Amino acid sequence: MKGLHIDQFTPDYCPEDKNFTLADYEGEQPRWCKGCGDFAILTALEKVLATNKTPANELVCVSGIGCSSRFPYYLKTFGFHGVHGRALPISTGVNLANPKLKVVTIMGDGDCFSIGLGHWIHALRYNPNLLVLVFDNEIYGLTKKQTSPTTPLGTSTRTTPDGPYLPPLNPLKLIMGATGVSFVAQAATWMPAHLTASIQKGFEHQGLSFIRVLQRCPMFSPQAFGDGGKQRELFQFITDPEGIRVDPSLAQVAGQITHDPRDLRAAQELANSSDHSENPSPLGLLFQDPSLASYDQIRLGHLPSLSPKEKGALLMKKLKSYGS
Numbered sequence: 001m002k003g004l005h006i007d008q009f010t011p012d013y014c015p016e017d018k019n020f021t022l023a024d025y026e027g028e029q030p031r032w033c034k035g036c037g038d039f040a041i042l043t044a045l046e047k048v049l050a051t052n053k054t055p056a057n058e059l060v061c062v063s064g065i066g067c068s069s070r071f072p073y074y075l076k077t078f079g080f081h082g083v084h085g086r087a088l089p090i091s092t093g094v095n096l097a098n099p100k101l102k103v104v105t106i107m108g109d110g111d112c113f114s115i116g117l118g119h120w121i122h123a124l125r126y127n128p129n130l131l132v133l134v135f136d137n138e139i140y141g142l143t144k145k146q147t148s149p150t151t152p153l154g155t156s157t158r159t160t161p162d163g164p165y166l167p168p169l170n171p172l173k174l175i176m177g178a179t180g181v182s183f184v185a186q187a188a189t190w191m192p193a194h195l196t197a198s199i200q201k202g203f204e205h206q207g208l209s210f211i212r213v214l215q216r217c218p219m220f221s222p223q224a225f226g227d228g229g230k231q232r233e234l235f236q237f238i239t240d241p242e243g244i245r246v247d248p249s250l251a252q253v254a255g256q257i258t259h260d261p262r263d264l265r266a267a268q269e270l271a272n273s274s275d276h277s278e279n280p281s282p283l284g285l286l287f288q289d290p291s292l293a294s295y296d297q298i299r300l301g302h303l304p305s306l307s308p309k310e311k312g313a314l315l316m317k318k319l320k321s322y323g324s
């Protein structure tokens with residue numbers, strides 16, 4: 001696990017008075033390719049952290065494997081570069097161990113929707129208090145252009161040169177069919193203000209905030225999402241007073257649709273009909289149910305209030321029971 005150095009904290013450290021800037025969260029120099037959409041996501045998240053005056057030592061960034069999963073190195077917070085597809089169980093464990101920490105989970109489309117799919121569905125059902133960002137560029141970038149679950153038909157890749165044999169998975173359709181889902185949004189890296197507003201909305205939510213971020217990989221999927229949003233007819237912004245703000249200047253880059261994010265059935269229908277090819281894909285808040293209890297609230301609410309000494313004794317008793 002990547003950690004912070006003790007000298008990053010000063011005795012007079014006081015978040016209330018401190019003026020946070022992006023520099024407070026900047027870790028190592030990113031090594032993504034030039035023009036990669038990951039840069040926009042990193043900046044958007046840093047802006048949200050600064051706006052919310054989040055102390056770096058109160059945040060844990062957990063990732064799986066992939067280009068996106070280098071994120072923990074580039075944030076000056078606690079971090080855990082995990083195992084392929086396993087970022088969500090690690091994140092859930094961090095959340096349960098210390099619910100006071102803010103947990104941001106970073107995954108790619110192959111990471112989350114393929115090897116990690118089982119963990120994804122169950123994490124949605126458990127609804128732990130996590131901000132989950134899935135960078136979807138419709139390709140495996142780190143392993144140099146292999147077909148991922150969201151690769152569109154007709155896309156030549158190194159594993160399927162004539163294009164995938166199967167139609168792509170629609171993550172929004174799948175997620176809106178999961179029991180216990182409490183927050184679903186979609187944003188795109190080429191609309192940074194809307195992306196930042198989407199992350200801010202997810203940051204404020206209690207429970208699992210799932211944000212699918214459409215992201216171009218200039219190296220291996222430059223054509224993705226209509227060459228990175230150049231085709232206006234492929235997208236539509238969701239507008240609702242309770243949703244994510246859409247700047248009027250964005251009217252040129254996508255259409256608009258009114259949708260109530262509290263309406264589960266309407267969100268399911270919207271997700272079912274979005275596939276970028278025949279129907280515009282929605283950008284914004286598809287669904288939110290703030291009344292759902294998060295998993296840490298359910299689990300920790302059932303625990304008796306114990307002192308650290310009593311917790312230690314209970315743990316030792318449990319461990320000894322395995323050896324007897």
Ligand code: SF4
Nearest residue numbers: 032033036067141217
């Ligand atoms: Fe970004 Fe693609 Fe390069 Fe990976 S291969 S860093 S996703 S541009």
